[in-house]
Amino acid sequence: MQKTKRKIINDPIYGFITINDPLLFFIIDHPWYQRLRRIYQMAFAQLVYPGAVHTRLHHSLGAYHLICLAINELKNKNVDITDEEELAAKCAILLHDIGHGPFSHALENVLIPNVHHEEIGLQIMHELNKQSGGKLDMAISIFTNQYEKQFLHQLISGQLDVDRMDYLTRDSFYSGVSEGVIGYDRILKMLTVNNGQLMVEEKGLYSVEKFLVARRLMYWQVYLHKAVLAAEKMIIKIIERAREIYTPSANDLKLNSTLDYFFESFTNMNEEALQKFCLLDDVDIMFAVKQWSNHPDIVLSTLCKNLLNRKLYKTKLQTEPFDEEEVLSVKKMLSKKFNVSLKDSSYFIFTGQAVNTTYQLKDERINILSKNGTYNDISEVADPLIHKTLSMPVKKFYICQLT
Amino acid sequence: MQKTKRKIINDPIYGFITINDPLLFFIIDHPWYQRLRRIYQMAFAQLVYPGAVHTRLHHSLGAYHLICLAINELKNKNVDITDEEELAAKCAILLHDIGHGPFSHALENVLIPNVHHEEIGLQIMHELNKQSGGKLDMAISIFTNQYEKQFLHQLISGQLDVDRMDYLTRDSFYSGVSEGVIGYDRILKMLTVNNGQLMVEEKGLYSVEKFLVARRLMYWQVYLHKAVLAAEKMIIKIIERAREIYTPSANDLKLNSTLDYFFESFTNMNEEALQKFCLLDDVDIMFAVKQWSNHPDIVLSTLCKNLLNRKLYKTKLQTEPFDEEEVLSVKKMLSKKFNVSLKDSSYFIFTGQAVNTTYQLKDERINILSKNGTYNDISEVADPLIHKTLSMPVKKFYICQLT
Amino acid sequence: MQKTKRKIINDPIYGFITINDPLLFFIIDHPWYQRLRRIYQMAFAQLVYPGAVHTRLHHSLGAYHLICLAINELKNKNVDITDEEELAAKCAILLHDIGHGPFSHALENVLIPNVHHEEIGLQIMHELNKQSGGKLDMAISIFTNQYEKQFLHQLISGQLDVDRMDYLTRDSFYSGVSEGVIGYDRILKMLTVNNGQLMVEEKGLYSVEKFLVARRLMYWQVYLHKAVLAAEKMIIKIIERAREIYTPSANDLKLNSTLDYFFESFTNMNEEALQKFCLLDDVDIMFAVKQWSNHPDIVLSTLCKNLLNRKLYKTKLQTEPFDEEEVLSVKKMLSKKFNVSLKDSSYFIFTGQAVNTTYQLKDERINILSKNGTYNDISEVADPLIHKTLSMPVKKFYICQLT
Amino acid sequence: MQKTKRKIINDPIYGFITINDPLLFFIIDHPWYQRLRRIYQMAFAQLVYPGAVHTRLHHSLGAYHLICLAINELKNKNVDITDEEELAAKCAILLHDIGHGPFSHALENVLIPNVHHEEIGLQIMHELNKQSGGKLDMAISIFTNQYEKQFLHQLISGQLDVDRMDYLTRDSFYSGVSEGVIGYDRILKMLTVNNGQLMVEEKGLYSVEKFLVARRLMYWQVYLHKAVLAAEKMIIKIIERAREIYTPSANDLKLNSTLDYFFESFTNMNEEALQKFCLLDDVDIMFAVKQWSNHPDIVLSTLCKNLLNRKLYKTKLQTEPFDEEEVLSVKKMLSKKFNVSLKDSSYFIFTGQAVNTTYQLKDERINILSKNGTYNDISEVADPLIHKTLSMPVKKFYICQLT
Numbered sequence A, B, C, D: 001m002q003k004t005k006r007k008i009i010n011d012p013i014y015g016f017i018t019i020n021d022p023l024l025f026f027i028i029d030h031p032w033y034q035r036l037r038r039i040y041q042m043a044f045a046q047l048v049y050p051g052a053v054h055t056r057l058h059h060s061l062g063a064y065h066l067i068c069l070a071i072n073e074l075k076n077k078n079v080d081i082t083d084e085e086e087l088a089a090k091c092a093i094l095l096h097d098i099g100h101g102p103f104s105h106a107l108e109n110v111l112i113p114n115v116h117h118e119e120i121g122l123q124i125m126h127e128l129n130k131q132s133g134g135k136l137d138m139a140i141s142i143f144t145n146q147y148e149k150q151f152l153h154q155l156i157s158g159q160l161d162v163d164r165m166d167y168l169t170r171d172s173f174y175s176g177v178s179e180g181v182i183g184y185d186r187i188l189k190m191l192t193v194n195n196g197q198l199m200v201e202e203k204g205l206y207s208v209e210k211f212l213v214a215r216r217l218m219y220w221q222v223y224l225h226k227a228v229l230a231a232e233k234m235i236i237k238i239i240e241r242a243r244e245i246y247t248p249s250a251n252d253l254k255l256n257s258t259l260d261y262f263f264e265s266f267t268n269m270n271e272e273a274l275q276k277f278c279l280l281d282d283v284d285i286m287f288a289v290k291q292w293s294n295h296p297d298i299v300l301s302t303l304c305k306n307l308l309n310r311k312l313y314k315t316k317l318q319t320e321p322f323d324e325e326e327v328l329s330v331k332k333m334l335s336k337k338f339n340v341s342l343k344d345s346s347y348f349i350f351t352g353q354a355v356n357t358t359y360q361l362k363d364e365r366i367n368i369l370s371k372n373g374t375y376n377d378i379s380e381v382a383d384p385l386i387h388k389t390l391s392m393p394v395k396k397f398y399i400c401q402l403t
Helices: A022-029 A031-038 A043-047 A056-076 A083-094 A117-131 A137-143 A150-156 A162-175 A184-190 A202-223 A226-245 A258-264 A271-277 A282-292 A298-308 A324-337 B022-029 B031-038 B043-047 B056-076 B083-094 B117-131 B137-143 B150-156 B162-175 B184-190 B202-223 B226-245 B258-264 B271-277 B282-292 B298-308 B324-338 C022-029 C031-038 C043-047 C056-076 C083-094 C117-131 C137-143 C150-156 C162-175 C184-190 C202-223 C226-245 C258-264 C271-277 C282-292 C298-308 C324-338 D022-029 D031-038 D043-047 D056-076 D083-094 D117-131 D137-143 D150-156 D162-175 D184-190 D202-223 D226-245 D258-264 D271-277 D282-292 D298-308 D324-338
Strands: A007-011 A015-019 A191-194 A197-201 A314-318 A349-356 A367-369 A375-377 A394-401 B007-011 B015-019 B191-194 B197-201 B314-318 B349-356 B367-369 B375-377 B394-401 C007-011 C015-019 C191-194 C197-201 C314-318 C349-356 C367-369 C375-377 C394-401 D007-011 D015-019 D191-194 D197-201 D314-318 D349-356 D367-369 D375-377 D394-401
Touching (some): A015 A056, A015 C184, A043 A226, A056 A191, A083 A150, A117 A137, A117 A271, A150 A162, A150 A197, A184 A197, A184 A202, A184 C015, A226 A349, A282 A298, A324 A394, B007 B056, B015 B022, B015 B056, B043 B226, B056 B083, B056 B162, B150 B162, B184 B202, B184 D015, B197 B202, B226 B282, B226 B314, B226 B394, B258 B271, B282 B298, B324 B394, C015 C022, C015 C056, C022 C031, C056 C191, C083 C137, C083 C150, C117 C271, C150 C197, C162 C202, C191 C367, C197 C202, C298 C324, D007 D056, D015 D056, D022 D031, D031 D056, D056 D083, D056 D150, D056 D162, D117 D137, D117 D271, D162 D184, D191 D367, D202 D367, D226 D314, D282 D298, D324 D394
Parallel strands (some): B197 B367
Antiparallel strands (some): A191 A197
16 A cells, blocks of 8 residues: 555654655665764764764764654745755755764864865765766755755754754763753754744744753763763874874785775875775774784884773863973873883873864854744843853863873 | 561652651651642643643652762762761651642742741641651751751752752653753762862763753743743732632632631631641632632632633733833723723733742852862853853743733 | 644653644633543542642543544555544544543542443533534544544544553553553554554554553553552542432532532433533542541541541452451441441441453454455464453452551 | 772663772773673664664673662662672673673674583683682672572573663663563562572562563564564674685685684684684674675675675565475575575575574573462463463574575
């Protein structure tokens, strides 16, 4: 009796996610999409929050589910959205993270220097578009904000998009940091379109505030948790060290796998590189870490062993910079202790800055639509919680040190 | 094999609540405590949030459960708390709302003018203390903040007490406003005692922020929701009208029940009045509303019928005062429509102010204890979300009008 | 931009319930429907499970929400359901419990002897139909199973209807007996229509088993919990006693309220009686209990005081009948202790039987539809959990005794 | 102020898990325990339930948390448990799955033929015991059921142990199959010790029934879900094929990693093998699958590519065996299609049997303790749900076929 193929997927958060169009199946069944199963959404956060092992694939399915709800809601409010636009928006959100490489943000710009995941993602979308015979044209147009109905792009990428709604909800659910939970269902119910822009009805104001505060909490408590930071710095240092000591002739770093290409031959993201990139996932990196934990280079093997066995850098966060002289004296000590050069010991102790901006006043806005039809940015309503203070970037200084 | 009587109570929020001391059973089994079963925790909020029908009894059991967790946590951190103090604190929290009358805050100062529920509560505690042979001495001392270990009082009554933690959690759970949910478990884990005062460990900072923001949200979205406000104003107006037209001779307002006493004979909260008070609950008020919905006084019967059938005042909230001339002209219209005097029509339309202060800087403090042993108020830490703006009282003007 | 009035209601279980048709608003806003706010869904279960204070109104809104989901699902599977049928089914489920009186099942056949709530409900529906100008014709036809598409009736009343799905889910949620939780969302996804009958797809088999076992658990653990049983017997005995000692002349039982009518004048459910009935709710009964707790009749006042203060009968459940001689000897003792006649002491001690049938083989069926298009009753599939044993009524004998 | 190191770990299910003894830290920090982070609890179930990506480490932390609750409960009931016994039981449960290899049950007896994970686990425990200076003696004694207080062993391994309670709860939570949820908290509250044996109080009967029915549901709906079965058969066939075509000289299967050892040199689980085993995890297998997806052997590379890209066997489950002639004819077709020998085509189509027994009458018992002190197996109480039918093994025949 059923007209078209229809599949429901169990989700611990939303219950059931429904897939019901051949183009959606084309994307989901594609090896490049399936690859996202093998990329942790939260990289090494699982070393602190053991439950946080969910994947990029799961997140993008979740964001897809939320856009289904959002579009349904907007249509109920008589916002004009054609079937074609609906499907295009769904494809765009399914693909919004397709350009992520192994360990996502943790290794972004490290493994593939100077290429942002959104650029790669766009390249992949164009390739998939070719394969599908041009069926993704509108999805790409929405993704790149060239489509006239801008609110569709804003649903996918904006201060209050379904991407953020899903990742905050999902990351907080899986990590067990229940305070990160946001009222995604109420926010979705409060979305509306005015003047061609995505807005929030007045009575959704407190839900949006809660959303921004939850985000702030998740940043400091989870994403920038000092042990999470430590683990992510460790994998970065491992890749940097491997690249530093890599020589084409000496092959004791080679794994005979796709990863080799990105040490040996990669120059820019040309077609060959893209094909290679689409074969990479967390498995390649973790396998490398396991292999290199026996490498003769003491710096590399030490870092690899430590990451594997969760001997993370001891890390401190503070509002003032650290005393560089003290850092130097520890560096000297570690250089002796591990018998490495002073320069190399900067793999074992280093400082830096972590930055978080909860709400960016300038770049993007969350418009609150009042009943009389006027609208204001959330920072300009009466009695704002979200205001100048919150919208200034907050820097913290960190120090990481092997123990 | 079991030493003492021990009872577990199912709670939808916390799972199981354990009662395990004769003194606790004495309190819970007392008719004055059982009376709290018949008092809604959230008065008429259920007219807007149909799930919000939980009771004062349930809330005080919940707060009791949280203090059990909190004390256990503090003891694990080697805070010195004797068995006697532990039991006393538990009794104090069980009894903290014993002085509430029908519909709690909604009718406070209306049914029994000029007597605060905490005063009545204290009188009741003294009476129960007598009945128990003085076993509640320490509980009362903690409740009134005369006990030397002040942190015990702070657990029961302070900016971050188990009372607030339970009511925010429970009200948000039962109303279905899931955004009011707070991380009570994490906050409890972060509690500590320093300098004899209850404090929060530094890493609990974001949880406390979340708690304060959840409270702000619950205030505007639930407690001061305009339809909730409307219903509570309506029951107040009903009691006020009944009192206004009450005459000792004309008995068409009499119910031949305890409630009569508070219209006829009450002067001050003497022993007789207290005994009468302890027989009152929501049933008495609701029965009166049902009876009076047929009363010849058009003002009284109209309000009663409307409340019963959920024809609430139409209400607006705004940041500016309402135009008194416009109000007057509506008043005249309603006076004609219902055929009542202009004076009486102020039962049908009126204005006022609702106030909310999320965090009161002066009165009470939430101390954040840093690792180096220093502590600061939450409004004084680096990068505060909670600061001057939030701690100013926020007024909104409302207008209620029959339709 | 919104075409029709549309309202969302917060529900702690389902998130949001949407009302979007004038006929639905007509029903919900009707005083007879609002009356259900003042009737506990689970009568006195709250004396054992303090959270179980939800109302008939909330339950029928919940069941309404589930039928919205079910119909949406069936339409996605190309089951032919017209807009008119959809609305009619929604009205029917909203009204399915409209005939319940105070304390629902607990006082059914006691307060109004020999009249079942479904009969009263039907009378009320006819009256509402008149008031709405015949707009409820089809709803009534579905409710009484006279409508040709029988599956619509089965959604409302059958072994696997949305009524049961909601009350199991809601009762378990509010009582905190989390084990009663059923997978209502999965069952709904597995519903289908075959041969004009509601069926469950094969892969929903285990969910249905779980549903039936959850029901069994809720019966013994909650609905027939011995203290719940005790409380419900107590209110029954109170009403029976009041009726027994009631005389038209002596008015010390009178409350001057609607309840009087059902002691004095009620003969059959004629129009006057129906109007009176629609004014009754839990408030009337609870007020009577409070008043009668001071009545000179020792039997009546004792029972009333005990119920108010939660001094319930001590109750035992067992598979064998109780020894009648032992019962008699206790009866004599209680007769002396309370100074009442031997006959009257049967208000203080009595025995009886509680019955539960998890699955009734004969009356109704749950058809499991296999992929090849054949279907079988759930008790006839391979490897059945649900079979003869489970479908036999299970009796337990109880004894209740005042202490 | 804190005496000993104490750490809390966020868990999405239980809230917080507390670790508070140096011996527990010794275990958890050990590389062999950290290895469990890299082993999926549910192998390839995530190909069907994308949320089911939790790890063996997380499960064993969860089971540890439940034993903490259970022991606390038993001590409250005056069961004699010394501090040493408590710690030993906690260590035993933390280590109960330490012997699992990559993909747990899916590859058990395949990667390391004829060695059960519990044997390996015991070897590892002995080795850890050595490293800790004998501090795990009692834990091992409990684990192997040689300790006199048998109920401690039963908590760890029995029909109603914390292992099952956690895995049912966790697997159902992470997969989103909410119907698998059990009332672990109530069961724990109902545990008691009688006659030296772990038993369940009578009033926990329905909770235990629910537990067994949830298990039955999880088996058929999740663990033996046909696509999950398909994925697990696929990884088994991959390993079998690799082993079949492996020759010491031809090294195109070699990965230069630990895995090679188990193809080349493994004979029995001697000390060297154990050390190697403790380096293996899911990463090694997934890396092999990725590498071999380019292997010249068409059987191996096809299976590897298919598993990576989620092109699983098409699978059927039925109660009757499949027609062997039909199977043969498909085999021939596949042999042609893939250009492999008829023998090799049995990697592409094959049949077998899946077995599930919900409750094993003979081996183990769940004793229900009645109030009068007698006890019976759950299958022998009055009105049993769990009886002969449920306790017979249920076989289903399956067929898997490449498409």
